[in-house]
Amino acid sequence: MKVLLIGANGTIGKLVKQNLASRHEIIEVGKTSGQFQVDISSESSIRQLFEQVGKVDAIVVTAGDVHFGAMKEMTSDQFTLGLHSKLLGQVNITLIGQHYLNEGGSITLTSGSLSHNPTFGGTNFSTVNAAVDGFVKGAALELKQDRRINVVSPTVLEESWHIYGAAFPGLEAAPGAKVALAYQRSVEGFETGQEYRVW
Amino acid sequence: MKVLLIGANGTIGKLVKQNLASRHEIIEVGKTSGQFQVDISSESSIRQLFEQVGKVDAIVVTAGDVHFGAMKEMTSDQFTLGLHSKLLGQVNITLIGQHYLNEGGSITLTSGSLSHNPTFGGTNFSTVNAAVDGFVKGAALELKQDRRINVVSPTVLEESWHIYGAAFPGLEAAPGAKVALAYQRSVEGFETGQEYRVW
Numbered sequence: 001m002k003v004l005l006i007g008a009n010g011t012i013g014k015l016v017k018q019n020l021a022s023r024h025e026i027i028e029v030g031k032t033s034g035q036f037q038v039d040i041s042s043e044s045s046i047r048q049l050f051e052q053v054g055k056v057d058a059i060v061v062t063a064g065d066v067h068f069g070a071m072k073e074m075t076s077d078q079f080t081l082g083l084h085s086k087l088l089g090q091v092n093i094t095l096i097g098q099h100y101l102n103e104g105g106s107i108t109l110t111s112g113s114l115s116h117n118p119t120f121g122g123t124n125f126s127t128v129n130a131a132v133d134g135f136v137k138g139a140a141l142e143l144k145q146d147r148r149i150n151v152v153s154p155t156v157l158e159e160s161w162h163i164y165g166a167a168f169p170g171l172e173a174a175p176g177a178k179v180a181l182a183y184q185r186s187v188e189g190f191e192t193g194q195e196y197r198v199w
Numbered sequence: 200m201k202v203l204l205i206g207a208n209g210t211i212g213k214l215v216k217q218n219l220a221s222r223h224e225i226i227e228v229g230k231t232s233g234q235f236q237v238d239i240s241s242e243s244s245i246r247q248l249f250e251q252v253g254k255v256d257a258i259v260v261t262a263g264d265v266h267f268g269a270m271k272e273m274t275s276d277q278f279t280l281g282l283h284s285k286l287l288g289q290v291n292i293t294l295i296g297q298h299y300l301n302e303g304g305s306i307t308l309t310s311g312s313l314s315h316n317p318t319f320g321g322t323n324f325s326t327v328n329a330a331v332d333g334f335v336k337g338a339a340l341e342l343k344q345d346r347r348i349n350v351v352s353p354t355v356l357e358e359s360w361h362i363y364g365a366a367f368p369g370l371e372a373a374p375g376a377k378v379a380l381a382y383q384r385s386v387e388g389f390e391t392g393q394e395y396r397v398w
Contacts, residue, residue: 043275071341076242076291083282091326092275115333118392123337127290130314130333131326138317138325142270193317 001105002027003187004056006040006049006093007063009033011159012110012179016062019180020187027053031063040064040089043096050100058187059097060108061090067124074123082128086110090132094139094149106148108186109136113155113199119167129153133195140193148192152182155199174198200304201226202386203255205239205248205292206262208232210358211309211378215261218379219386226252230262239263239288242295249299257386258296259307260289266323273322281327285309289331293338293348305347307385308335312354312398318366328352332394339392347391351381354398373397 001024007013008028017026028034029049036052039045040063064086067078090109097107114122115129136151143149154174156164161173182196200223206212207227216225227233228248235251238244239262263285266277289308296306313321314328335350342348353373355363360372381395 071294071338072297074294076287076294079290079294080287083287087326087330088275088279088282091278095270095273095275095278098271114337115329116336118337118340120340123334123341126337127286127330127334130336131286131330134314134317134329135322135326137315137329138313138322139270141317141319142322 001025001057001187002055003058003060004053004097005029006038006059006061010062011157011176012154013062015176015180016060016183019177019184024058024187027056040093041085043092046089046092046096050096053100055100055102057102057105058108059093059101059106060183060187061093062110062183064089064110064128066128068121070121071123079124082124087128087131091135094135098143098147101147103145103147106150106187107143108183109149109151111151111153111195113153113197115153117155117168117171117199121167136195137193143192148186148190150186150192150194150196152179152186153195153197153199154179154182172199200224200256200386201254202257202259203252203296204228205237205258205260206309209261210356210375211353212261214375214379215259215382218376218383223257223386226255239292240284242291245288245291245295249295252299254299254301256301256304257307258292258300258305259382259386260292261309261382263288263309263327265327267320269320270322278323281323286327286330290334293334297342297346300346302344302346305349305386306342307382308348308350310350310352310394312352312396314352316354316367316370316398320366335394336392342391347385347389349385349391349393349395351378351385352394352396352398353378353381371398
């Protein structure tokens, strides 16, 4: 399969590539790295990416910025970061990408466990992750000709625990390879509208 | 209690008012009607509202626009409608309103059952409703001094079934008075971070 991997150079993106690369052709996309570049917060940049790449069998997104900080001081602009990057970015990749997806192809988005396990400072994450999960539930009804869409909802990865772990007292990290399996399940599997929780 | 009711002239707003009015002082806010006007998609308009109204004991939001339409033709701008009105509108009311909420006061937002029961044409609803639910989970951790926040997630009301019912084959409408009870439970009750589903 021809797999468009947006966010290929991130922690999760690299693990997904490692899982998929031996069986599929991976087109690596990054903000500044990879074979192609995209700014997912820009609709025109996403449109340009698909015009360059053309038709694919799978779209995997492991990219998106979100604001972390206390709600008491949070501004609307800070909150908008997550809405326009991780949320609207993934939505726009789907809205535009659906027209570049081969029959039987799949889209795999990324949310995260803060949708259900909130933490102090994480309101933007809780909102955006839940939103992506909700979007996928709705979008799955509307993709036709066996096209599928799922979302992977990981907790903090073992590989990132030293950075983020302190914000999640009493929670367990997930091995990166296990998170990558959820992406494989979506890309190579048969289900649609699913939220694959790795937590 | 002094209750700020944003969306007082809508179908749900009127039912909430009917439930609460005999026991509380209701400040009615609408886009064009009510004692005060607000455009919830505008941060400055929300800020102006709170500067005019001052401190309150409860904030209830039953307002917010969302786009309904097939995903195949949906544009980013159409999708952004729900993000900037029903989602960011309620978020901004919370971010600004938290500083005008008396100790022990509550915020009650509105999502809806499409977060979990998607329908064709409803991707913007599924996304925005799930996002509001997620936001409330996170925000509840950060409000201090017994301040609470909950969300009411109604299905289609019996009062609106003749307009929207066709999009929900096999689902049941909820009596408006029952939906209003969920708002009462949030305003007069003791819980926080709850999603009161009326479906």
